Amino acid sequence: MGVRTAIFPVGGLGTRFLPATKAVPKEMLPVVDKPLIQYAVEEAIDAGIENFVFVTAHGKEAVENHFDRNAGLERALIESGRTDLLAAAQVGNTTPGRISYVRQMDALGLGHAVWCARNLIADEPFAVLLADELLRGDRPPLADLIDLHDRVGGNVISVIEVPEEDTGSYGIVAPGAIDGRTIEVKGIVEKPDPADAPSTYAAVGRYILEPAVMDVLGEGRRGAGGEIQLTDALAEVIGTAPFHAVVHDGPRYDCGTKIGFLEATIALALERDDLGPDIAATLARLLPQQTQGS
Ligand code: G1P
Numbered sequence: 001m002g003v004r005t006a007i008f009p010v011g012g013l014g015t016r017f018l019p020a021t022k023a024v025p026k027e028m029l030p031v032v033d034k035p036l037i038q039y040a041v042e043e044a045i046d047a048g049i050e051n052f053v054f055v056t057a058h059g060k061e062a063v064e065n066h067f068d069r070n071a072g073l074e075r076a077l078i079e080s081g082r083t084d085l086l087a088a089a090q091v092g093n094t095t096p097g098r099i100s101y102v103r104q105m106d107a108l109g110l111g112h113a114v115w116c117a118r119n120l121i122a123d124e125p126f127a128v129l130l131a132d133e134l135l136r137g138d139r140p141p142l143a144d145l146i147d148l149h150d151r152v153g154g155n156v157i158s159v160i161e162v163p164e165e166d167t168g169s170y171g172i173v174a175p176g177a178i179d180g181r182t183i184e185v186k187g188i189v190e191k192p193d194p195a196d197a198p199s200t201y202a203a204v205g206r207y208i209l210e211p212a213v214m215d216v217l218g219e220g221r222r223g224a225g226g227e228i229q230l231t232d233a234l235a236e237v238i239g240t241a242p243f244h245a246v247v248h249d250g251p252r253y254d255c256g257t258k259i260g261f262l263e264a265t266i267a268l269a270l271e272r273d274d275l276g277p278d279i280a281a282t283l284a285r286l287l288p289q290q291t292q293g294s
Contacts, residue, residue, distance in 0.1 A: 048143070109223075129207075135206065135252050152244065181249060213230075213233050
C-alpha cells in the first residue's frame, strides 16, 4: 500500500535554543524566512504525502496557526495589491481535514510521540519526519524512502555516515547487504557509545513505518535515557518485515544544534538568487575581522 500519511513530532521543549524558545516553538524558528517545520512539511508534500499529523504539546499553538489560513492577512494583501506575497501567506495544503493535531501530553520520548498518532494513520504504512533534520536533495529525500517502500515494503529509514565519536547522538544501524545507497538493516541501537556501535550509519530523521510498529510502541518499554524510543520498536520488529536504510546523499543540516541551525541559515541564503550574492559579500566582509579578532 502507498504512503499517504506523515507524522511530524513537534512536542519537544527546545531547551537548547532558550531564550528564543521560551514563548516560540523551536519548530517555528526561521531558517532564512521560513519556519523550520515548513521545510519538512514541504518535503512531505513534494514526496506525495496527503495527510499531515502533528504531534504537539502545550505551547505549540503557533504551529497550528501557521498551517491554518489567515483570512485577515490574505484580505489585506489583496486589498493592498501585494498579491505576490499571497503564496507565502498560504502555507502548504490547506484543504480542511488534511491536517490533524494530537497532543503528546507527557514528554516520554520520540517513540511515545509517534504512538500518540496511532489513531490517525488508518492502519496504513506512514512516514515520520523529524523537522530538526533539514535534508536537501535534487528530489525530496523522503521520496527515495517511499520509492523503496513501494518496491519492497516493510520499514525504511534514511541514514548518513557520521564520525565514530558521534554515534552516541543517533540511532545506529547494524548493516547487512549493501546495494548502492540501499542497506539491509540487521539491527538498530539507540545512541550507542562508539565502542559498542555496530557501524557509523546513523538514522537521520526520516522513516517509513509499517503500522505494526505502533503495537510495539504501545507496550511502552523504556530505552536509552529512560525514554520510549522509536529505534527500540524498530529493532523489535526486525525479522517480521523487510527493513532497509537509504543513504541520504544530499546536504543535511542538524537544526537541533545551534551551529547546524546557523549553517542551514547561511547555506540556504547562499542558494537564493535574492540573497546569495549579498550574504556571500557579507560573509567575506565579516570573516577577515573574525580572523583578526581571534
Ligand atoms: C532522534 C532519534 C535518533 C535519530 C535522531 C536523528 O534522536 O531517536 O535515533 O538518529 O533523532 O536526529 P534525538 O536527536 O531526538 O535525540
